[in-house]
Every structure is written in structure tokens, then in C-alpha cells.
Amino acid sequence: MALFEAKDITKQFGTQFALDKVSISVPEQCIFGLLGPNGAGKTTLIRIINQITGPDSGELFLNGNKLKAEDVLSIGYLPEERGLYKKMKVGEQALYFAQLKGLSKAEAMKRLKYWFKKLDIVDWWGKKVEELSKGMQQKVQFITTILHEPKLIIFDEPFTGFDPVNTNVIKNEILFLRERGATIIFSTHNMESVEELCDNITLIDKAKTILEGNVNDIRRQWAANEYDIVFEGDVTLEGNGHYNILNKQTEENKSTIRLKTAGEADTNEILRTAVKSGKVLSFNPALPSMNEIFIRVVESRN
Amino acid sequence: MNKISIIIKREYMTRVRKKSFIIMTILAPVLMAAIIIVPTLVMMNQDQDFKKIAVIQDTPGLFKGVVPNTKNLEFDYLENVKLEDLQKTFQQAGYYGILFISSELVNTPNAIRLISKQQPPIALLQHIESSLEKEIEKQKLMTYNIQNLDEIMKNVETKVSIQTIKIDDSGKVKETSTGIAMALAYLSGFLMYMLVFIFGAQVMRGVIEEKTSRVVEVIVSSVKPIQLMMGKIIGIALVGLTQFLIWVFLTVGIVGVLKATILKKDNLTEVTQNVTKSVMTNDQQAAMGTQASQINPQMAEFSRIFDNAMNQPWGLIIICFIFYFITGYLLYASIFAAIGSAVDNETETQQFMLPVTIPIILALMVAMGTMQNPESSLSFWCSLIPLTSPVVMVARLPFGVPYWQIAVSMFLMIVTFIAFVWMAAKVYRTGILMYGKKTSWKEMWKWLRYSG
Numbered sequence: 001m002a003l004f005e006a007k008d009i010t011k012q013f014g015t016q017f018a019l020d021k022v023s024i025s026v027p028e029q030c031i032f033g034l035l036g037p038n039g040a041g042k043t044t045l046i047r048i049i050n051q052i053t054g055p056d057s058g059e060l061f062l063n064g065n066k067l068k069a070e071d072v073l074s075i076g077y078l079p080e081e082r083g084l085y086k087k088m089k090v091g092e093q094a095l096y097f098a099q100l101k102g103l104s105k106a107e108a109m110k111r112l113k114y115w116f117k118k119l120d121i122v123d124w125w126g127k128k129v130e131e132l133s134k135g136m137q138q139k140v141q142f143i144t145t146i147l148h149e150p151k152l153i154i155f156d157e158p159f160t161g162f163d164p165v166n167t168n169v170i171k172n173e174i175l176f177l178r179e180r181g182a183t184i185i186f187s188t189h190n191m192e193s194v195e196e197l198c199d200n201i202t203l204i205d206k207a208k209t210i211l212e213g214n215v216n217d218i219r220r221q222w223a224a225n226e227y228d229i230v231f232e233g234d235v236t237l238e239g240n241g242h243y244n245i246l247n248k249q250t251e252e253n254k255s256t257i258r259l260k261t262a263g264e265a266d267t268n269e270i271l272r273t274a275v276k277s278g279k280v281l282s283f284n285p286a287l288p289s290m291n292e293i294f295i296r297v298v299e300s301r302n
Numbered sequence: 303m304n305k306i307s308i309i310i311k312r313e314y315m316t317r318v319r320k321k322s323f324i325i326m327t328i329l330a331p332v333l334m335a336a337i338i339i340v341p342t343l344v345m346m347n348q349d350q351d352f353k354k355i356a357v358i359q360d361t362p363g364l365f366k367g368v369v370p371n372t373k374n375l376e377f378d379y380l381e382n383v384k385l386e387d388l389q390k391t392f393q394q395a396g397y398y399g400i401l402f403i404s405s406e407l408v409n410t411p412n413a414i415r416l417i418s419k420q421q422p423p424i425a426l427l428q429h430i431e432s433s434l435e436k437e438i439e440k441q442k443l444m445t446y447n448i449q450n451l452d453e454i455m456k457n458v459e460t461k462v463s464i465q466t467i468k469i470d471d472s473g474k475v476k477e478t479s480t481g482i483a484m485a486l487a488y489l490s491g492f493l494m495y496m497l498v499f500i501f502g503a504q505v506m507r508g509v510i511e512e513k514t515s516r517v518v519e520v521i522v523s524s525v526k527p528i529q530l531m532m533g534k535i536i537g538i539a540l541v542g543l544t545q546f547l548i549w550v551f552l553t554v555g556i557v558g559v560l561k562a563t564i565l566k567k568d569n570l571t572e573v574t575q576n577v578t579k580s581v582m583t584n585d586q587q588a589a590m591g592t593q594a595s596q597i598n599p600q601m602a603e604f605s606r607i608f609d610n611a612m613n614q615p616w617g618l619i620i621i622c623f624i625f626y627f628i629t630g631y632l633l634y635a636s637i638f639a640a641i642g643s644a645v646d647n648e649t650e651t652q653q654f655m656l657p658v659t660i661p662i663i664l665a666l667m668v669a670m671g672t673m674q675n676p677e678s679s680l681s682f683w684c685s686l687i688p689l690t691s692p693v694v695m696v697a698r699l700p701f702g703v704p705y706w707q708i709a710v711s712m713f714l715m716i717v718t719f720i721a722f723v724w725m726a727a728k729v730y731r732t733g734i735l736m737y738g739k740k741t742s743w744k745e746m747w748k749w750l751r752y753s754g
Contacts, residue, residue, distance in 0.1 A: 097520065
């Protein structure tokens with residue numbers, strides 16, 4: 001069942017459409033990627049989900065019920081443009097945000113202690129925010145986003161400002177949150193992390209939905225007659241009438257060759273040719289990266 | 303509601319705990335007290351400074367003894383001394399200055415000079431002028447050969463001091479003082495202006511801080527923008543009220559302590575005398591005249607001023623002041639909040655500030671004019687128009703304002719501030735999420751009409 005649904009959301013600023021009948025459906029415990037180039041309307045949609053602004057038309061459902069004002073308490077939001085009060089102390093500030101999300105002071109303290117310990121920032125409790133490094137601030141912000149254990153969490157570019165180590169820490173926390181039952185909407189331009197984390201995606205461009213579905217299904221759809229053959233040792237494969245060689249990568253004892261067939265291919269025929277050239281370790285349809293798909297889809301519309 | 307109170311608490315606590323707040327709160331009454339006390343001390347010092355002045359005339363003996371000595375002033379009438387010689391040596395001879403009187407003085411008012419190294423105090427000049435004026439008048443009268451002139455002169459010597467009495471509808475009579483009404487009008491008008499402006503601008507800075515630090519989007523995902531805006535406005539209003547009450551408390555305390563010390567120490571009564579003299583010369587003289595037989599007329603005068611001040615309609619003034627502070631502040635603070643939301647940094651506020659500052663500065667100017675002429679039609683209209691009424695009305699109150707005017711003014715104020723808060727909330731809601739775009743009034747007008 002879909003935990004969250006938006007149906008035919010339209011939002012106009014003056015004469016310009018920010019969203020034109022955009023619908024999304026986010027299954028429970030799913031990590032849902034909300035993708036799109038800059039200015040596509042993602043932020044507007046996220047703001048509408050958070051009830052920061054209202055849609056001109058369209059409906060929103062949480063858990064099958066129409067979205068209500070109190071539902072902000074079951075949503076956690078980490079905006080792309082995030083910030084904290086610079087002159088305020090870290091602990092005080094985290095408490096303040098927790099209270100705004102409806103937690104009692106005692107409960108908030110208890111949870112904050114747990115998370116500060118978990119993310120290794122206990123020592124910073126009494127410091128002013130301006131004394132913290134950017135990564136530290138992001139950690140504090142991450143904690144304030146999820147502290148009230150929201151059912152739906154929206155992360156807008158959650159990894160900016162983190163070094164690779166901390167990026168990994170946060171990635172694991174996101175997976176952990178999903179494990180515990182949270183549903184996550186994840187907006188980013190980092191397509192690698194989309195492949196790694198997202199189950200479903202919706203791609204918005206110029207206020208309209210242009211691609212949606214399960215990540216693996218989409219990649220398979222866009223596979224477009226490409227295959228990867230992995231050989232043992234340095235093997236060279238020549239192109240013929242049935243296929244062209246796109247590229248070849250050799251590393252240590254392996255060489256990976258990507259080929260593209262002309263039209264519907266007889267994979268057995270290809271494999272027969274390949275076996276003659278060397279020892280085949282694997283043969284797979286090559287899935288295009290989300291990055292490629294993104295660029296191709298968006299550029300095809302221009 | 304609960305969320306607003308959390309926001310109010312934060313806005314209040316972060317400001318009240320600031321060092322600058324604590325310093326200002328303590329320092330301001332001390333500065334105010336200093337403004338009152340320092341001139342008094344200066345006056346006292348001047349009066350107690352003993353001065354000896356040499357008097358030279360080109361017709362020796364003509365005005366001899368005319369300017370009488372006082373406790374602190376001694377006039378030496380020198381003969382056979384040339385002005386040029388004395389000019390070089392008068393300081394060594396122990397004189398403060400030289401008064402040169404020409405015999406032409408009878409016909410030419412400025413045929414008299416006071417030569418000194420320092421700027422002479424006004425009291426000294428007034429003393430010399432009035433003594434000589436009297437003497438010349440007398441000499442002129444003498445030319446008419448009136449009999450018993452001296453006696454007649456003594457008889458006709460008159461002092462006039464207007465006692466102002468205010469009578470209300472029920473026929474109750476109150477002794478009032480225009481001086482006190484003026485002081486009160488000035489004080490409350492200026493205080494209103496300061497409070498509304500300073501704390502209104504704080505709201506604007508607060509909004510800009512939240513916008514530039516990007517904290518605002520996090521908050522509005524938990525609370526409605528209008529809750530954030532109102533929480534901030536109310537929180538800062540409470541900071542203002544706190545500071546105001548502490549000031550009142552400290553000022554009353556300081557004045558109380560001063561009053562006690564002044565009334566106790568006899569040699570310090572002069573402080574009171576000097577203070578009152580500067581404020582209300584007329585009353586002072588009246589008191590001196592009617593209560594000359596009393597041992598300590600200054601004390602009587604001092605308590606009379608206190609009684610006079612107590613006769614002001616304090617209840618009405620305080621209630622109205624608080625009403626106009628709250629509504630006036632809400633009105634301006636909501637405009638300031640809207641402006642703060644529309645800009646990216648404080649320098650950009652300039653273009654919007656002018657139209658906002660004009661009415662409030664105009665209000666202050668009208669309020670100052672009100673002290674001269676409380677019944678003028680300009681004051682009347684400005685005390686009804688909501689943008690100027692908070693400052694102008696409180697300045698009018700000590701002079702007495704008909705209740706219907708207060709009622710109309712308050713009604714307009716309430717209607718207007720509700721309208722302004724409503725419009726500001728709409729602009730604010732859109733403005734806080736807009737970045738990198740130069741905003742104009744036209745743009746803000748467009749935001750007003752965006753849907754939820």
C-alpha cells in the first residue's frame with residue numbers, strides 16, 4: 001500500500017507552472033527518488049508535501065487519508081537549503097526543533113542523547129553552531145530531522161557537505177531508518193546514490209513527470225541491446241555484422257567488453273562467438289547507469 | 303497555540319540573555335538620570351562659583367551701585383581706571399570680567415559690554431540686564447517729575463504667575479501644570495517612537511537572520527509561517543515590555559533615592575530648586591511669593607510639583623500607552639517582518655525602509671508640535687490616522703483628549719493592525735522562501751494574491 005500519494009498536483013506562480021498535474025505514489029518502507037534537473041519543480045513539490053505552500057489543485061494522501069495540518073508531525077524534512085541558528089548552542093537548538101515537532105522536553109532529551117552518541121558529536125552539545133564544521137552542522141541537522149521518528153522522511157540532497165566517511169555513516173543511518181519502518185523520499189542529483197539506495201523514482205522536468213517506476217525496471221527498459229562479457233585474461237573480441245564493440249576494459253586478469261547488437265539479438269549466437277575467443281566468466285545485459293538515463297531523458301526533451 | 307509559545311520562548315530567551323540587552327537595560331536609566339542630573343550639577347557649580355566683576359563707566363558715577371551684589375556675584379565700581387589698561391590685567395587682579403557701561407546706554411540698548419575670558423553664564427547676563435533695565439526705566443520716569451516716585455514704584459511692582467486649573471465634565475477641579483503636561487507629552491511620545499521603531503526593526507533583523515541562515519525552511523516544515531512570524535513578533539514585544547518595565551522600575555527607584563537624599567540634606571535643596579527653576583519658572587516664583595514666610599519654600603515647591611504630577615490622569619495615560627504600544631508595535635513590526643522576508647540581506651532593506659520611516663518620523667514631529675499646540679487640527683488628524691496615532695495620541699493625552707476621539711482612534715488602530723498583520727503574513731509566507739531575486743513593491747503586491 002502506498003504510504004504517501006500525491007494526485008495531479010498543480011502549482012502556478014503567476015503564469016508559470018511549477019508543477020503541472022504531477023502525481024507520485026510512495027510505497028511503505030520504500031526509498032523513493034525524486035529526480036529532475038534544476039528548476040524542474042522538485043522543491044515546490046517537496047514544499048507542498050510539507051505543507052509549507054499549498055497546491056493550486058490536486059490532492060495529497062498520507063496513509064490513505066487526506067493530508068492534514070497535524071501530519072507535519074509525522075513528516076521529517078531535511079531541506080537542501082538548510083541552516084541552523086548560528087549563535088544558538090547546539091543542544092538547545094536541537095531541543096527547540098524537537099519541541100516544535102511536538103516532542104516533550106524529557107523525551108527529546110532522551111532521544112537526543114542517544115543520537116548524539118550514535119553520531120559521535122556528544123562533545124559539541126554546549127558549543128555554538130558557528131563553532132562547528134560544516135559536516136558537524138549537517139549531522140546536527142540530520143538528527144533534528146529524524147528525532148521525532150517520522151513515518152515519512154524527506155531528504156533533499158542529504159550528502160552535501162559530508163566527507164566520504166560521514167557520507168557512508170549517513171547512508172547507513174538512512175537504510176537503518178527504513179529498516180525501522182520509515183518511508184523515505186530522497187531528492188538528489190547524485191545518481192550513484194540513487195542506484196545504490198532508491199527502490200522507485202520519479203523524474204520531473206519542466207513541471208511534468210517524464211519518467212517513473214522501479215529503478216531496476218527502468219534500467220532494464222533502457223538497456224537497449226547492450227551486453228557485457230567478462231573474459232579471463234586479456235581477450236580481444238572483434239565486431240561483426242551482428243554486433244559492434246563499444247568499449248573494452250582490462251584489469252588484472254579480467255577484461256570486460258561491452259557490445260551493442262543491431263536490433264533484437266540471438267544471445268546464444270553471441271555467446272558461441274565469444275567462447276571461441278577465450279574463457280567467458282560472465283555474460284550479462286548491460287544496464288545503463290541512472291546518470292545516463294537521466295541525461296538522455298532530459299536532453300531528448302530539449 | 304503550543305507551538306507559538308515555544309517560538310515566543312526562544313525569541314524571548316535568546317534576546318534577554320544577550321549581553322547587549324543586559325547592558326542596555328541597566329545603562330539606559332543611568333544615562334537618563336545623568337541627562338537630568340549633570341545639567342543640574344553644572345548649574346549648581348556655576349551659581350556657587352564666586353565671581354568678581356569690575357564695572358567701568360565712561361561717565362563715572364552714573365550707574366554706580368545699580369547692579370546689586372548677590373551671594374555669588376560682586377560688582378566693583380572702579381573709577382579712574384582705563385578700560386584698555388584693565389583689559390590686560392583684570393584676571394591677575396582677580397576679576398572674572400569687566401562690565402563697561404557707556405552713558406549712551408539710556409538711548410542705545412547695546413552700549414554696554416561684558417568682557418571676559420570665558421563665555422559668561424546666562425544667569426549673570428540676565429541679572430545685569432534686568433537691574434539696568436529697571437534703573438533706566440526709573441531714571442526715565444524721574445524726568446516726568448512725579449512726586450513720591452519711589453513709593454509709587456514699590457506699589458506698582460507686580461508679578462504675574464498663571465495657575466492653570468482644569469475642570470472636567472463633572473465639575474471636578476484640578477490644578478494642573480502645563481510644564482508637567484509638556485514634559486509628559488514629550489516623554490511618552492518619544493518613548494513610543496523609540497520602542498516601536500527599535501523593536502520593530504529587531505523583528506526585521508530576526509526575519510532576515512532566519513532567511514539568510516536558511517533556518518526558516520526547517521521551521522516552516524514544523525509550524526505555519528504565520529505562527530513563526532507571530533511568535534517572533536510577540537516574543538520581541540515581550541522583550542520590549544520587559545525592558546520598559548525594568549526601566550520604569552529603575553527610574554522610579556533612582557528618583558525615589560534622589561528625592562529622599564534631597565529632602566534630607568538641607569544644603570542640597572538647591573538641586574531641587576535649580577531643577578524646578580529650569581522647568582517651571584512661573585510656579586517657582588509664585589511659590590516664592592506666597593510662601594516666602596516659610597522656612598523652606600523649595601521643599602514646598604518640590605512637593606507641589608509632585609502633587610501636580612500626580613494630578614495627571616495616570617490610569618488613562620498608562621492604559622492608552624500600553625494599548626498604543628501593543629497595536630502600534632504590531633502594525634509596524636508586521637510591516638518590518640514583511641520587508642525582512644522580502645530581502646536577502648540587510649542592505650537591501652533601504653529601498654523599503656523609507657516609506658515606513660516617513661510616517662513614524664512625521665508622527666514624532668507632529669507630537670513635538672502637539673506640545674506647543676495640543677488642539678491643532680494637524681495633531682487631531684494625526685492622532686486618528688493609525689500610522690501616526692500611537693505617537694501623536696500619547697503626546698496629546700496629558701493635555702486632555704475627548705473620549706470619543708480616543709475611541710475612534712483605537713478602533714481605527716485595531717482594524718488597521720489586523721489588516722496589516724494579515725497582509726504581512728501573506729507577503730512573509732512567500733518572501734521567506736524566495737532567494738536571489740530583487741524584490742520590488744510590485745512583486746510584494748503579487749505575493750499578496752498568491753493562494754495558500
